[in-house]
Structure formats: structure tokens, C-alpha cells
Amino acid sequence: MPEQVFDSALIDPSVLVAPSALVRHTLPVADAMEKLFPEGGMVRGTTVAVDAADGAGATSLALTMVAAASQAGSWVAVVGMGDLGLGALLACGLDPGRVLLVDRVPTADWPRVIGALAAGVDVLVVAAPDGGGRTGQKTDRGRPGRNSGRSSGGRPGSRSGGLASGVGRRLATLARERGNVVVTMRWEIVGFEPSVRLKVVDSQWDGLDRGYGHLRRRRMAVERSGRGSAARRQQHWLWLPGDDGGVCAADPPIAGLDDAGPCDAGACDAGPSDRSASDEGATVLEWPGRGS
């Protein structure tokens, strides 16, 4: 029988012992992404919100962000993302042996499932709970003839899917008490400011042309904001995926010039030399106060 200890973790976190003091403080991220985090990695006990403007790229960014931690031995749970492309999940570098996918969680069970998962994994990637608008029924795989043509582009977005208010605060409390990193995916929770907020503000693919080529790599601009030391708003350019499928720092695009970028040199495993490149690439926007 599974242990019965943690099922009320969301409701009453005060009964739990915080293990966060005992384990490593931060979970690693890929070298090129260290700039996005003030501590150089995902700090245990914090929340990270990943979102994207219209250019998209949030899913790839979130997966790549947690990949290094997965390779370092952390378990990752992905909740509520029934349309996640698993090929991309592996290509981003997650260890398939340490990934748990919980695709559909009824709203009624959502807090208990999240609480149970938080007890056993280091990183929780959480999409907005099932508000009833998602596709991803596993029953009719195969021929597409049975597709209802339902809108699946309409993401639950800012809805909190029928959960009581304060879900953001409870997620943050859960993360802090259990020492997890909770990543919210495209989920704008009203009145909740995550520790780090990453937003893909620009995303341009490379390699596709009018009738030939294929998608090869993507340059994206990620804007970081958040609370505390992350409040200073910054923007970084990344190749994600780069030429080798990994992530590396990119230069900002120059208008009217199809530049080759640093990835062609095969320097995608961002070494020390690459970091200086990313320093130059970082456009630091100084904001007077705390971010939003």
C-alpha cells in the first residue's frame, strides 16, 4: 500500500517537515539557461511560470529548462499536458526513466494528485487543470476521421479551471514546504507572482523555406521577470533547439540580415567561450522597481 502521509499536503502543509534544508539548494539548468535564473539554477522551493507570447515556444522552453535536473537524477512530473510531444520531451534531454506523465486530472482530484506528486518528485510541471476544454482523449487514437474538429488551440489560459482561488499561493506553499520546483505552464494565475517568470517574447524558426528545407533550429527571446533577485527584468536570446537539438546562447537577430549565428560552429554545448557570447547577447533592461 502506498503511504497515506502526503495526500493532504495541499490542504495543510504546516504538518509537513521541510526537507529543503537537507538537500541541494538549486537544481541545475543547461549552461545557456543559467543567465535566466539569478541563482544560476532553479532554486528548490520556488515557482517558475513559463509562458509565451504569440510566437510560442513555451513548451520547449519548459522542457529544456528541467532537462538538466532530470539528467542529474531528479524526477520530473508533468501534469495536465495531454498533448505534450514525447519525442520533443526526450529530445530536450529529459531522462525518460525519471519522467511521470499524468495527462488528465479531474478538478476534484487535482489538489490531492498534486500533493501526492510533490511528495515524490523534485520538479512539477503543471498546466492549468482540466477545465473541460482540452482535447487529448486517449480513446480514439488512429485515424483522424473521428475528430470532432473541436477547438484545441484555445488553451485554458487564464482560467483556473474551477479550482478555488488561492491556488497559486497554495502551489507556492507546497513548493516551499516540500522543496520542489513547481513550473506552471501557460497559466496566468490571478493575484500570484511566481519567483521567476519566463516569457518567450519572440520565436523565429530557421531552415524552412518556400517548398524546401525543414525546420532546423529556432531563435527565441526569453524575458525574465519575477520577485526578489529575479525582479530585474532581463531578456536573453537562445537557440532552442539549436543545430544539435540542444540549447545554446544566441545573438540578437540583426534586422535584414540572415546571420548564421554561433551554432554553426558546433559550439552548442555552451562552454566558457560561449558564455561570453551570451553575455553580449543579453539585453539587460533596467527597471526601477520590482517587476509587475
Add this chain to the structure above:
Amino acid sequence: MNQRSPAGAAGSAGSPGPLRALAVWCDQWPVIAAGAAPDAPTAVVRSGRVVAATPVATGAGVAVGQRRREAQSRCPDIELLPFDDRSLAATFEPVVAAVMAFSPTVEVGHPGDCVLASRGPARYFAPPGGVGDAEASLAHQVADAVDVVLADMGWPGWVRVAVADGAVGSRLVAAHLTVGHTPLVVPVGGTAHALSALPVAVLASPGVVAGVDPGLANLLRRLGLGTVGAFASLEPADVLARFGGPAVMVHALARGVDDRPAAAEVPAPELVVVATLDPPVERADALAFAARPLADDFHHRLASRGSTTSVVSVEFETDHGEACSRLWRYDASSAGLVDRIRWQLDGWLSGPVAARPTAGVVRLRLVPGEVVAATGRQLGFWGEETAADQRAARVVARVDALLGPGSVAMPGRRGGRSPAEQVVRVPAGVVAAVDTGGMPGLAAPWPGSVPPPAPALVHDPPWAVEVRDAEGAVVCVDGRSHLSAPPAHVGRPGHTQQVVAWAGPWPVDERWWDPVAHRRRARLQIQCVEGPPLLVACEGGRWWCEATYD
């Protein structure tokens, strides 16, 4: 502390190491059970064939498997005794009782042999002061205890004891010791070498691994693989390709890898079957009759989950509350299980008077079990991999209990062309059973698949899109995979956007030999003015968006 001693590798946190097992083997048990003396030419005959013979008879040329007439011609003064199933188990009961003084989890294969996990007992019964090899010491103690029992029956020195990796390995090593050999301890990892000179037939038989083709041993011998060692030298993938699944288990045993998983799953409660017997059953044959449907049910429950167990615990309870439980080796057949249930009750009824039941059996439970789980596993201190993995396993069980089995999945690589086929969701509960690294077809080239990077969102089921050319006509793909016109507007019906860039088509003609599963598709990568690139597919003249490069 962390040093791996031969007695117990349980302390190391990483892999738990091979299961060390101690096997007790009493050769030719049917003649002992029949009450023969070792110095008389005697043999036990079943269905006209010799199943066991005393050493005197063997010396005269009588061998197991001979016909009655042949045995009589070799040894004219031989005494042939009928095979008695009941006395077989009942007479072995004192031996099991003697072995159970060392470990509560004694697994009886057949009357005549039993196995116990030796790691814990070896430490517990280690010689004081820690001098000498704990396993050898345990083996000698077990041999002495069993020898006392056998001496009472008139067969002193007949027991053979061996310690090796795995239940099957240790049993085979013990079975092939010479009579009177001192207990043998095969070092950790040395089991394959110890078995290598044996004929391959000792492993490749249905009695050892369930489901093995009876002709496998003969086939291997004719292929020139006469010994276990020769068979072990093959590549596992080749063995699977040539001889099929059960042979892989045989091959694993030949390489010294036990068939039993090192990290056993705790049996699910629904696999336990219980029969309440009313009126109480007092005779073994009546119990066997009642147990048959129960054993069938047990077998089907296991089989329907696609799993099996290597041991089963048979538990009786009488009207007066006495209980008797014993572990038996489970050979994946309900008939064999019924035999073992009958043997156990025979043994209990004819055991020492003090331990005999005083009333009929009212409850019979069959519980699948794993000896491995009983030995326990030392977890690392916090933050270590095994601890994290165990926590994750508990979480899987917990969430499965909340949302229903199979609701937690893990990615598993498979072969395929479409993004949804290449990596699939595998229920996390069965991932341990499926080797996700070695699926056939994984390394195949899969022509027609779309080149990487893989799309981050895969729509299952895909949603319908419109793909129109500059004139507004629907783009179609002909039999030679040519587009009727370059796509210019793509999107949901009524909400198309202008195409900026596109590539393809990547035509796929899958399973053309199968009229039902046959699919012809052509895929395009399309970048519109806004939004992420899409992977769209044309099938049967209609377009679907299969994935999004998010």
C-alpha cells in the same frame, strides 16, 4: 560498511546485487520417500518408467527414465516400488521443517529440493566473531541439520547444499554436486561459470522455465550448443530472434542472471485469491478438488495482467484457527499449483503430532510473492538515487490509486514515423517489466519520417485544417506524392492564415500489406504568418494538423 562481502551485498545502496540463494537438494527423493534403504537395489516406477533409483541400483545400470523391463534386465534383483505422490510430500516435511529453522521463507520446488534466500540467514547465523565465510558456515549448518533428519530415515550424508546466485542457479549447482560433497559456495557472479560445463538440457527444459519449447534442448544440442556455457556465449538479441521469449529466460539463467527480478513488485491485493471451504475439508484429495478452480483463478488473474510470479504462498487456516503457510515455486501452471497445495496439506497432516491441525481446513489463500522483497533493501541516505526512485514508485502507486490504474505514464521509445508513434506513453506500473531501451525497430531507419527537431505538442486526435493554394483551391497530393499547388493559406476552416514558408511533402505508405491498418499520408511543415509552425498531414484528401512546433 560499504564493502561487498560474499555473504551479503545488501548493504550497498546502488544495485541490490544478485539474489543469493541456498539450495538443499536430496537426490532421488522418491526412493527415500518409499522407504527404501540405500544399500538395497530399489527403484520407484511411475507409468512404467523409473523415476528414481537407489545408488546400488544405479551402480548396476538402472537410470531414471528407463522402462520397467529394462531396469529389471539390468538389475534382476531390483525391487520396484510404485510412485506414491502423498508419501512424497509428507516424508519431505521434516526436511523442510529443519530448513525452516534457518529462514521462514523457504521455497519448496518439488519434494526433494528447497531454496532459501541466504543473505539474511547467513548474517544471522554467522560464526561468532565474524571469522570465516558466513555463507559457507550457513551452508554447513543447514547441511548438518538436514543430515540429522535424513540419518533418521537411513540415508545419512545424502543431502547436498549449495549457495549461488539465484534460486535456479543454486538449485542446479546443488543437484549436480556429487553425493557426499561438502556444501559448496559459488562466489558472487560465479554461477554462470559453475554451470557452464553442464549439458544444456538441465536448463532448457519446461520444468525450469515455464513455456519453454520441449524440443529446445535437443535443438540446441544439434546446433552444437551442447553445454550451458556454449549457450551463454550467444548474444541475448540473437537468442530472442532465433529461439523466442522463453529461451531468453533460459539464456539469462545460463549467464547466471536469475529469472527473478531483483527489485520485485509488491503483489497487488487483487491478485490474492481466497476460498472459504464449507464444510471444512480434512483430506488432501478433497482439498485438491476444491483448490483446482482457485488455482485456475489465481493463474488467470496473473496472466490477465501479463505478469507472473516465481513463488506462491499457500496458506491454510483451520476451523480452530491453526494456520500453515508455505512458499512454493510457481511454474505458471495451475495443475502444478494444485499438486503443491495437496503436498502441503499432506505434509501438514502427517507432520509432528504437536503441529498437526485439529480441525478441517476452512480457508485457503494463494498469495503471489517474491522472496526478494522479504530480504529488504538498504536505502541510501537522503538524496540518493534509490531513495528518489522509491519515492517516485510510491507516488505512482498513490496517483494510480487516486485516478485509476494506468493514469501515470512514462515515455517509452518505440519505432515509428509519426510524432505520436515514436515515443509513446507507457503506464508507469509496467515500465519496469518492459525494457524501454531495447524495443525492436528502434534503430530502424523509418524512411518517410519527418526530420528532427520533434514537435513539442502532438495533437491526438489531430484537428482538421484547411490547406489552400493561392487560388483558394484545396491542395491535394497525388499518387506520386506531388502537391497540386504550393500551399498559400493554412488554418482552421474559415480562419486560414497566409503561409510564409513550408516544406515537404514527406510521403508515408504504412502497412500496405494490411487492408485494415494501411495508411497513406503526406506530411508538410508549414509556417504561417503568426503562431508556431505546424505539422499537417494529408490523408484521404483531407488535411489534419498532427503537431505543433511549440
